[in-house]
Amino acid sequence: MTLMEKITSRKATVGVLGLGYVGLPLAVEKAKAGFNVIGFDIQKSKVDMVNAGHNYIGDVVDSDLEKLVKDKKLRATTDYDEINNCDVITICVPTPLDKFKQPDLTYIVESTKQIKTRLHKGMLVTLESTTYPGTTNEVVLPILEETGLKVGKDFFLAFSPERVDPGNLIYKTKNTPKIVGGVTPECTKHAKAMYEAILDAPVKVVSSPREAEMAKILENTFRIVNIALANEMALVSHRMGINYWEVIDAAATKPFGFMPFYPGPGVGGHCIPIDPFYLTYKAREYDYHTRLIELAGEINDSMSEYVVERLSDLLNDRKKCMNGSKILVMGVAYKGDIDDIRESPALKVIEHLEKKGSVVVYHDPYIPNFVHNNKRYESVPITKELLDSIDGVIITTAHKKRVDYKFLIENAPLVFDTKNVTKDIVQKYPNLYVL
Structure with a gap:
């Protein structure tokens, strides 16, 4: 049976390397489609949870995972020899940046090497990890071809960027359009x-992996640049005494030529603050300096320090000194109503406050504890006693559920809302300030 026949008949055995925010939802959807799926991860804790049917990713339905494991359509392992099957x-x-904002492809390279030693004829390999244009052809392909097998004939290789948006109630892995670019037709x-x-x-087909890789970079560069614009406009508006949130709402009434982006204490998540700098790195090879991307990054990175200064x-207006003040940070997730703290600007806000x-x-109702810079933090309950003991609150995450903002404002001496999450509270409070 050919690979195409195995795919169309759902008889192919599918492996997913990496069972995180991208990999586990994808593994679940592949299993739900009828394929036998094996998930691979170096973290035994994740493997054990999957095999027990216990979900740890917000975008995965608990009952779906439990049923798929019970029906033996999905299992996980740390044994990479099972790639043979x-x-x-x-x-x-993951594809992180190092401290110099240069791409770290260690995980991609190591994963590809694991595949190389088990690569066989009739196998399809797809890369979903976000990276710079050229990675599939220049990094992954040469490693796989060390086997002597020929791409497009003996095995198949393509890039298809992940488009996961944690917490999105409309678009999940299943119904989000896909881009695919193969090394050969x-x-x-x-x-x-x-x-x-x-x-x-x-499924949108493009000419090669490079176009697919660049499309993903474009998507997130579009966002980082427009968020930087929103942040800069917020800074200028504050100096001019203009309510920028009202400005955004007014501009958004235009039915064409405008898309609202919102300011805040910075940009978080694994995509927006990272992906554009993959292009910045690669562009240097072509003697090009991506000035707009780097400036956008500078503006967004500066916002955490700016909100602390505010x-x-x-x-100070209340004759209080920042040094020695007790500050409550409301929310450490990088976006509202999720439990993900990757690259969260709230962590930088905490750093600046402690400095x-x-x-x-x-x-944070979604994150009971976390470790940052080797220090452990525990979420504290919001009580009258706590609010009586603090000097100020800074809202850094727009959680719309599980937080009683009215109670917070009515009992805290000072609230600074950097996300405009209190906008639906009609009553004006003299102790409430918005970015």
């Missing part, structure tokens, strides 16, 4: 068939 392998591993053909077999969404000014001598406590 797979017809299709998808790489969904046969690679594209097989990858397209695979994604069409599991998704209820269109809070310091508000405390200024503040005593920091935090509350």
Whole structure:
């Protein structure tokens, strides 16, 4: 039976390398589509949870995972020798930046090496990890071809960028359109068939992996640049005494030529603050300096320090010094109503507060504890006693559920809302300030 026949008949065994925010939802959807799925991860704790049917990713339905494991459609392992049993392998591993904002492809390279030693004829390999244009052809392909097998003939290789948006109630893995670019036409053909077999969404084919890789970078560069614009406009509006949130609402009434983006204490998540700098790195090879991306990054990175300075000014107006003040940070997740703290600007806000001598406590209904810079933090309950003991509150995450903002405002001496999450509270409070 050919690989194409295995894909169309759902008889292919599919492997997913990396069971995180991208990999686990993808593994679940592949299993729900009828494929036998093996999830691979170096963290035994994740593997054990999957095999027990216990979910740890917000975008996965608990009952779906439990049923798939029970029906033996999905299992997980740390044993990479099981790649030998797979017809299709998808790489969904992290692609972080180092301290110099240069790409760290360690996880991609190591995953590809694991595949190389088990690569066999008739196998499809797809890379979903976000990276710079050229990675599939220049990094992944040479490693796989060390086997002597020929791409497009003996095995197939393609890039298809992940488009996960944690907490999105409308678009999930299943119904989000896909982009696919194969190294050869046969690679594209097989990858397209695979994604069409599991998704209820269109699959857009592009000429090569490079176009698919660049499309993902463009998507997130579009966002980082527009968020930086929103942040800069907020800074200027504050100096001019203009309510920028009202400005955004007014501009958004235009039915064409405008899309609202919102300011805040910075940009978080694994995509927006990271992905554009993959292009910045790669562009240097072509003697090009991506000035707009780097400036956008500078503006967004500066916002955490800016909001702390604003809070310091508000405390000073009340004859309070930031040094020694007890500050409650409301929310450490990088976006509202999720439990993900990756690259969260709230962590930078906490760093700046502590550098200024503040005593920091935090509350997040989704994150009971976390470790940052080797220090452990525990979420504190919001009580009248707590609010009586603090000098100020800074809202850094727009959680719309599980937080009683009215109670917070009515009992805290000072509240600085950097996300405008209190906008629906009609009553005006003299102790409430908005970015």
